[in-house]
Amino acid sequence: MREIFSSDDLPAAERLAGYREAVGQALVPVNVHADPGAPIRVRMGLMMLGQVEVCSVSATDDAHVEISRPRRLIRRSDPEAFRLLLALRGRIQMTQGDRSPRLTPGQMAFYDTSRPFHGSRRTINGRLHLVTLTVSRGLLPVADNLVKSMIAAPIAGRHGVAALMVDVVDRLLTDATRYTAADASRLAPVVLDLMTAVLSHELGDDAGRPASPESRRRVLHTSIQAFVQQRLGDPGLTPRSIAAAHHISVRLLHQLYQEQGETVAGSIRAARLERCRADLGDPLRAGCSITTIAARWGFTDYAHFSKLFRAAYGLCPRDWRHQHQP
Template sequence: MIATVFRNDDLPPAERFEAWREMSDQASVPMEIRCDHKDDFRAAARTVVLDAVDVCYTSIPSVRAYRTPRHIRRSDPELYHLRLNVSGETELSQADRETRIGVRQFALFNTSRPYQGANTQGRVDAAVVRFPRALLPFPEARVDELAARRLDGREGIGALLADFLTRFVKDADSYPASDAPRLGTALFDLVTALLAHELEAESSVAPESRQRALNLHVRAFIQRHLGDPELSPAAVAAAHHISLRYLYRLFEPQEHTVAAWIRAQRLERCRADLADPAQRATAIQTIATRWGFTHPADFSRAFRTAYGVPPRDYRRATLSASACEQG
């Protein structure tokens, strides 16, 4: 995945703040930056473009930022910014509203309106999703009701979006450029779902977008509950208040059925643990039980079908190969 990176730590300490200030002033959404400790201002930004959406990850010390009417007249790309704090706290204000967000909390901003932000308690790492206002299926006036309000990223669709962003920022280099449109669609579906939930306007979202967001939500739920032996298609459907038939329909375009995907994910977790030298003393059945397999014979048969060898043989061969490589 192609990324645009800005760092100032290779500059002399006295020049670092000015370099960041100039970069911020010349951006497509220019802002004024103020800081009380300009003598050694270490900051970094990394931006990945995903078709019509982009994600900017920033790591910035204590600072204040202002987007004024003058900045808006200079450049107004008519975007929304949805900010997720990965670490630290940020004070934010827009449209006569003020809020403070912490870790795994979101805040939304309209770039066509003045706003302010401040990291006053030290360094803050944040992921900012930037997207055209025109892409949203809601009236701008309604979306602006959410500006500078704290949105939760610890439960429900907010947690799924926070997980997606955190994982994407960590693994962006591992994705090929050809994945950008699909990742952008998935990300924007989650953003739209979060805003629709906050606005109680789910019916305004296109059915295919709702379906894609629900599919991601279902898969994340399954991943979190693989160790539960009671996890089944019926349990997944009940947890999401949908019919079993609709759950099956969600998985129709996929390679696996719901039950097959649950089994495949469990087997892959078991395979990874069996190949882990740090777990060589852990009994195979303990690993199988950890990931939801309650019957040893069923696990052994399923593992052999998936990987061509019994679990014990796979572990022996994999750990021996690992030992040879290290030796």
């Protein structure tokens, strides 16, 4: 993810003006309103996943900030898009039309860039983090009138497909620096499928043309990957346990991974090794033994772990740690 604005780069007296300039030049420009002396501390990042624009905004201030998108800005720049706004931390209140939801962590709502909106944000315990995903209208396989019926309607992200959307966005941001251009192009249809799945779930059975079998399989595969990432430390994580948790056959599970050029066991092993590699290079874990770190991520046989690690990274765990610890 590319950083497009950081208030830390500016003197305190210039931060509000800098923030206004940054959001005024965005794909969907908005006005920013705050007291002239407001203690603005904001960071903005941008990432393109194919035709999906992912924007991250985090704040660590107590300023009361309002934004607005009047018709004047719409005439100046309108990508004719739908935007999914997701609150990860803090409180966000957005108004479009006759709806004015107050989004708390884990909640989300769709907005139309062609219609005026305004809103405000507040930190919770000095922190706020929101993410927007903006896509052209034609990219969502749901009729525009049905999407518009969901505009500014709050969607809870604690269960089901919406919860998966929250998990995937959180993971996207966590691993953003590791994605190649090829990764981004592959992730774009997955994100679009998840946005479509969220809409379809909220709309019920009349959500426009049905999702394709390929779309449903991509969403299922993404759900499985999120499930696996949360349980990498469990030595009992097996194809059978994963398939049972998702009410599918082990055969279908293997097919889903084969379609992505992967195997179930190989994908789990690579993810576990990457977590171990990160821990071995983390100064905060310098006091942890390598055996403890390996066991933490599901490797109960140290000799086997050491062999796998050397094959993956060219060094045994002890030598790798020696080279990469500060």
